[in-house]
Amino acid sequence: MADSERRAFAWLDVIWLLFLGGLAVLPPIGEIHKQETLLAIALLQIFENDFVRRAGPRGRAYDVFIKILLATLLVVYTGEINSSYYLIYYLPIVTAAMYFGPIQTLLWTGVAVVAYWSNLIPALQANPDADVDFPELALRSFFCFLFAIVVNRVVTESRRQAEALADTNRRLKAAEAEARRSERLAALGQMSAGLAHELRNPLGVIKGSAELLGKRVNPSDPLATEMASNISLEVNRLNVLVSRFLDFVRPSHLERRPANLEAIVDQALKAVHDRWPEAPVSVERHYAANLPAVPVDAELCERVFTNLFSNAYEAVPPSEGRIRVAITPVGRGRGLSALAGAEADRAGIMVEIEDNGPGVPPEIREQIFNPFFTTKKSGVGLGLSIVSKIMDDHHGWIRISSPRGSAGPNDGEPQGALFRVFFPAE
Ligand SMILES: Nc1ncnc2c1ncn2[C@@H]1O[C@H](COP(=O)(O)OP(=O)(O)OP(=O)(O)O)[C@@H](O)[C@H]1O
Numbered sequence: 001m002a003d004s005e006r007r008a009f010a011w012l013d014v015i016w017l018l019f020l021g022g023l024a025v026l027p028p029i030g031e032i033h034k035q036e037t038l039l040a041i042a043l044l045q046i047f048e049n050d051f052v053r054r055a056g057p058r059g060r061a062y063d064v065f066i067k068i069l070l071a072t073l074l075v076v077y078t079g080e081i082n083s084s085y086y087l088i089y090y091l092p093i094v095t096a097a098m099y100f101g102p103i104q105t106l107l108w109t110g111v112a113v114v115a116y117w118s119n120l121i122p123a124l125q126a127n128p129d130a131d132v133d134f135p136e137l138a139l140r141s142f143f144c145f146l147f148a149i150v151v152n153r154v155v156t157e158s159r160r161q162a163e164a165l166a167d168t169n170r171r172l173k174a175a176e177a178e179a180r181r182s183e184r185l186a187a188l189g190q191m192s193a194g195l196a197h198e199l200r201n202p203l204g205v206i207k208g209s210a211e212l213l214g215k216r217v218n219p220s221d222p223l224a225t226e227m228a229s230n231i232s233l234e235v236n237r238l239n240v241l242v243s244r245f246l247d248f249v250r251p252s253h254l255e256r257r258p259a260n261l262e263a264i265v266d267q268a269l270k271a272v273h274d275r276w277p278e279a280p281v282s283v284e285r286h287y288a289a290n291l292p293a294v295p296v297d298a299e300l301c302e303r304v305f306t307n308l309f310s311n312a313y314e315a316v317p318p319s320e321g322r323i324r325v326a327i328t329p330v331g332r333g334r335g336l337s338a339l340a341g342a343e344a345d346r347a348g349i350m351v352e353i354e355d356n357g358p359g360v361p362p363e364i365r366e367q368i369f370n371p372f373f374t375t376k377k378s379g380v381g382l383g384l385s386i387v388s389k390i391m392d393d394h395h396g397w398i399r400i401s402s403p404r405g406s407a408g409p410n411d412g413e414p415q416g417a418l419f420r421v422f423f424p425a426e
């Protein structure tokens with residue numbers, strides 16, 4: 001316990017003693033049992049926290065119960081049902097309201113009220129015709145319940161506020177930690193982007209020199225020819241890695257203009273086809289009619305599709321590759337049942353790219369969007385990371401879904417991968 005808390009408790013204890021001392025010097029002063037009961041109440045009040053802690057899981061219930069007993073004793077020793085000390089029952093009632101929820105508070109208040117009414121028994125036994133003021137007793141009882149509920153509400157509300165404050169504090173701390181982490185990552189990203197950029201120049205020189213060397217070496221020396229071509233090959237790989245890495249870390253400056261996604265998709269398809277002109281891949285296009293233009297950065301947007309189509313080209317079987325591309329407007333009542341709730345309410349355009357490759361096994365679906373995750377021999381693992389970064393910048397999304405099977409060899413047989421990207425209209 002903090003020092004300040006301990007001091008506050010010490011003060012409260014003094015105040016308790018003062019008030020109970022005040023009750024002690026009020027009539028009936030000579031009633032020794034009354035004084036003993038007041039002393040017991042004072043002791044319980046002072047050592048309440050210790051008592052509750054040591055009494056175990058039911059400590060709080062025992063605390064309230066003992067207070068009801070002591071309150072009843074005080075009333076018994078000060079005039080029974082006519083005692084003016086009946087207000088002492090507020091003590092267990094407030095305690096219950098602080099410890100428990102509304103139902104239990106009301107139950108404990110009921111127990112206190114029954115204990116108070118039990119004082120009627122000796123009075124009625126002594127004189128069955130005694131003149132009892134029942135309305136007054138009922139009034140006092142109802143006030144007990146009213147008081148219990150009000151205190152319970154106040155306590156619950158302040159506890160809720162304290163919890164909300166603690167929760168806000170926790171979230172603030174988490175956000176601060178996250179911000180520090182992002183700052184460090186951003187610094188690291190900047191540094192490595194600079195490094196990657198600097199690597200490009202020497203790589204260019206090495207590549208040029210290797211090519212020159214390849215031309216100059218004596219063709220009758222196969223080892224020298226092979227080494228020169230190895231240098232070119234590996235430098236090319238490094239160049240690809242550096243360019244893709246730069247694509248990924250470079251902060252993107254979006255220049256959004258209304259554009260037709262069909263044209264961008266077709267351009268990307270052509271670019272990827274030009275990379276693998278010999279690949280036996282058939283492309284099936286399902287573009288909805290009269291698609292509205294959406295505000296996108298056309299260059300970045302094309303990069304999204306070239307990455308997705310490249311992955312599809314790399315995934316499809318070499319004998320008979322099939323890619324299905326669908327562009328549909330979604331949101332505001334239109335679109336796929338695959339979109340649930342709030343997502344279906346955002347208007348925009350969705351592009352689906354489905355291939356008849358082996359698909360993405362469920363156990364790696366979470367990871368494929370992570371930077372440098374690849375299952376390919378010569379892959380860098382940045383394609384989908386770049387795509388998801390661009391989609392985030394556009395306030396859209398990319399998702400991998402369960403394939404519908406229409407691109408597979410047999411309709412209805414789930415196979416292949418299905419990627420969905422969504423560009424919002426606003
Ligand atoms: N159409 C697809 N079919 C099957 N697996 C896929 C498909 N697209 C992506 N993947 C899986 O996701 C992984 C990550 O893809 P990503 O495009 O990010 O990197 P990569 O293609 O391996 O390398 P690169 O950086 O050259 O694109 C791939 O290695 C592959 O395992």
Ligand SMILES: [Mg+2]
Nearest residue numbers: 307311383384
């Ligand atoms: Mg890729």
